[in-house]
Amino acid sequence: MQLENKIALVTGGSRGIGRAIALRLASEGAFVWVNYTKHQEAAHEVVAQIEAAGGHAQTVHADISDLGQIETLFGNIEALDILVNNAGYGDFVPFDKIDAAHFDGMFNLNVRGLFFTTRHALRVIRDGGRIVNISSIASRGFSGEGAVYASTKAAVNAFTTAISKDVGARGITVNAVSPGPVQTELFDVAFDDEAKKRMASNSVFNRIGQTDDIADIVAFLCSDGARWITGREIVADGGVI
Numbered sequence: 001m002q003l004e005n006k007i008a009l010v011t012g013g014s015r016g017i018g019r020a021i022a023l024r025l026a027s028e029g030a031f032v033w034v035n036y037t038k039h040q041e042a043a044h045e046v047v048a049q050i051e052a053a054g055g056h057a058q059t060v061h062a063d064i065s066d067l068g069q070i071e072t073l074f075g076n077i078e079a080l081d082i083l084v085n086n087a088g089y090g091d092f093v094p095f096d097k098i099d100a101a102h103f104d105g106m107f108n109l110n111v112r113g114l115f116f117t118t119r120h121a122l123r124v125i126r127d128g129g130r131i132v133n134i135s136s137i138a139s140r141g142f143s144g145e146g147a148v149y150a151s152t153k154a155a156v157n158a159f160t161t162a163i164s165k166d167v168g169a170r171g172i173t174v175n176a177v178s179p180g181p182v183q184t185e186l187f188d189v190a191f192d193d194e195a196k197k198r199m200a201s202n203s204v205f206n207r208i209g210q211t212d213d214i215a216d217i218v219a220f221l222c223s224d225g226a227r228w229i230t231g232r233e234i235v236a237d238g239g240v241i
């Protein structure tokens with residue numbers, strides 16, 4: 001087990017990619033704080049699954065788009081080794097229908113929430129810690145419908161490189177993982193069957209990514225073996241061409 005005695009926080013750890021990451025980090029021996037906002041039952045199920053496998057975890061509520069709730073969240077956490085900024089969403093509407101609520105909603109969670117969660121975390125993260133930001137290949141551009149989502153993920157990548165310079169002296173690494181399409185609820189809601197088929201065929205493996213494909217990469221970035229990788233974006237899209 002590579003993460004014994006480590007303490008991890010996974011934002012949005014109750015479902016989808018975050019859930020798989022929480023389970024994977026716990027399987028490597030980390031204690032995992034499983035953050036959620038709406039689906040308490042799902043978060044409890046993740047903790048139950050971790051404990052049934054002999055691991056340790058606890059749920060922690062906070063809406064990461066709310067600065068006050070991020071502060072309250074860190075009232076519960078005294079020490080950390082690993083922060084996975086996973087909570088985020090993408091909403092797709094025609095370009096000329098994008099309004100301020102659409103824009104602010106995504107930026108408040110995907111960018112502002114990630115930024116302030118990281119700042120709070122850095123006060124309690126021990127030297128040699130790990131920060132992994134879940135970005136997206138969408139940052140390379142999307143149609144106008146996905147312009148705001150793409151912009152939030154480009155900001156995540158820029159932030160990743162910028163902050164890595166500030167914390168390098170403490171042996172802390174900061175990296176982004178950019179998945180292509182991954183089979184989760186977010187994905188199911190965003191795309192119809194035809195689009196899903198097309199996206200699967202874009203991968204050299206002719207399939208959609210699974211949450212474990214991403215969790216394994218995050219676990220590696222959190223391990224000692226990844227100590228020389230920082231400030232980078234790891235693209236994990238099954239070879240989309």
Ligand SMILES: NC(=O)c1ccc[n+]([C@@H]2O[C@H](COP(=O)([O-])OP(=O)(O)OC[C@H]3O[C@@H](n4cnc5c(N)ncnc54)[C@H](OP(=O)(O)O)[C@@H]3O)[C@@H](O)[C@H]2O)c1
Pocket residue numbers: 011012013014015016017018019035036037038039040042062063064065086087088089090109134135136137178179180181182183184185186187
């Ligand atoms: N799925 C994809 O194809 C794909 C591709 C590239 C990148 N990503 C990125 O991967 C990350 C996870 O996506 P996913 O597909 O796993 O999403 P998902 O299945 O919709 O799960 C979202 C998770 O985030 C949590 N969450 C949502 N809003 C939150 C908030 N305001 N505060 C705290 N937690 C919140 C949810 O908590 P509750 O259970 O409490 O609602 C849930 O645990 C996102 O950053 C997304 O942009 C996804």
